[in-house]
Amino acid sequence: MSLTFKINYTDGLARNGVVKTAHGEIRTPAFMPVGTAATVKGMTPEAVAQTGADILLSNTYHLMLRPSAELIAKMGGLHKFMNWNKPILTDSGGFQVMSLSKLRKISEHGVVFKSHLDGSEYNLTPERSMEIQHLLGSDITMAFDECTPFPVSEEEAEKSMQLSMRWAQRSKDAFIKREGYGLFGIVQGSVFPKLREESANALKQIGFDGYAVGGLAVGEGQELMFSVLDFTMPHLPADRPRYLMGVGKPDDIIGAVQRGIDMFDCVIPTRAGRFARGYTDEGEKNLRNAKFADDPRPLQENCPCPACTSYSRSYLHHLFKAEEMLGATLLTWHNLTFYQQLMQGLRDAIELQKLNEFAEGFLVKYRKEQCPD
């Protein structure tokens, strides 16, 4: 038995469920903070857990380059290495190879590339990606795929998708099954309904523990992204978790949950935290703004995070002006808490069959105050 998924409630297309893995349960809809290099930047794992995160994402590409999957395995696996005892999902490396590495050469076999760190050459194939994620000990392994560029012609998108589907089969063949560990396939096909349908069907044919929608959040905009979800989701099995990769802002997440997505990951809350941008019920706030210099209020009333319970906007402003590390730590803590509170709100709303009311209430307030500050 790999990992299991149980749906407890539905509201429209949205689902409230639980994924059970070797390292515990993931309440869905779930948001996964990103711990690229075996650490969520600026946070201790205890702090990440305190925000309410059930699972985090780490990056095959970064870890294979430094410190290497073999070293992490020697140190007892990624959970022990980074002191995170809850579930971990790792991406396959495909996306970062395309976006970060140099001198890529893609063939049927896989990708040969040079490290962005020191220029040394690496070979990444579906089989090697499965081996790396196995060595890391990921609870959820992602199939190795090619990240289709955007925009792209339908012909190119089809060629890329077909390659990813052959790599998906090889990923499945190479994946070593373990109790409580699972493998997710990734639907490609860019913005073309026919290709997305074909891709979804190919993956179902192979059979995966969960299904991700890839190739989005690459500049296509929210409207087009939602449209792709609208025509892709009906082709995904209803009884398996669905993961929208690399998404997104709060309003992206709400719309995707309303369309039946169960899992998300994104660097936005952590990256924004390091760059003085705080998420609140009233939209984003730039803590560097001079108007916060003497503002004694918490960043967000009733937020349970330490940035809000123990400090003023004035202090956060001071930390960013003085370039003190604690500013990034506190604001990342807040943003991750804000995201997890949003996910809890979505889960509760689905349970109560009030998802649309919740979404509307959130978005009206969130967008009302949006202004360049």
Added chain:
Amino acid sequence: MSLTFKINYTDGLARNGVVKTAHGEIRTPAFMPVGTAATVKGMTPEAVAQTGADILLSNTYHLMLRPSAELIAKMGGLHKFMNWNKPILTDSGGFQVMSLSKLRKISEHGVVFKSHLDGSEYNLTPERSMEIQHLLGSDITMAFDECTPFPVSEEEAEKSMQLSMRWAQRSKDAFIKREGYGLFGIVQGSVFPKLREESANALKQIGFDGYAVGGLAVGEGQELMFSVLDFTMPHLPADRPRYLMGVGKPDDIIGAVQRGIDMFDCVIPTRAGRFARGYTDEGEKNLRNAKFADDPRPLQENCPCPACTSYSRSYLHHLFKAEEMLGATLLTWHNLTFYQQLMQGLRDAIELQKLNEFAEGFLVKYRKEQCPD
């Protein structure tokens, strides 16, 4: 009643005592972590307290420039602003004006200087330093003094010391007494026994709640520093706390405690932590060293800090190689814990009348393994 000091045990010249302040007790000998800009770099205040620190030091010079003492007072004072509810000592600004600011002009009245941040002009006098420290709400206020350069002629040292003594009187006159808050005088006189004696006598004449030894740890070396303590300490009142400013490495602290010093502050453990240097029973270790890449052991066996209880040397090495903030946080946490464990060891040893044995045991092990790694 300002702050009180009670000596519980003595061993030779060393004392184990308690300073009681408005924000709680300070067990002595005490080490004060430095929170320059209203934050101990990379640490939450909860983490600082967990290391065992009873008090921290913050900097008048930095805070007067940014965000300003008036703003901190408006936000409820420094304790509330930075969420640290234990005692705080602030320096007077004299040292940083000399070491950091530009275009200084020193007169009998005080110092006019330009901010190192934006070049704007400030005026710092004994009266203004007392006002700033009062606005911050420091439990222990330091008298405003001139930091005598090193090396210096006896004539120059005397001139500087005499100015500092006149400023000490003005500091005392301007200091506003409050229950549980105290003012410390600073002995100057460089390395000259006669000047140190004169300075100590001048301060005793004025009368302070504690006495600091200033103008050391400025490049004179440990031997000369200990020698200055040897001829200065007999002139300080036995019933008041004694504070050696800006010191030091573990062996400096041990030698100074053996000579009767009760309080210390230093950026070494925090700065070293940000630069990958960890303090251990076996000396300093550079966590960037390749030999730690696959070392599964904790940095220091039996250390109660999270860096040692939850992570390997291998992981710490990885964090520094990947330039991840968590490396600085964990190693600062460790170094501060190491320092506080040393202070507890010193306090226990004094109570048991075994200070010399403790010092010898510590230093033999600490120095044995010292090697450039």
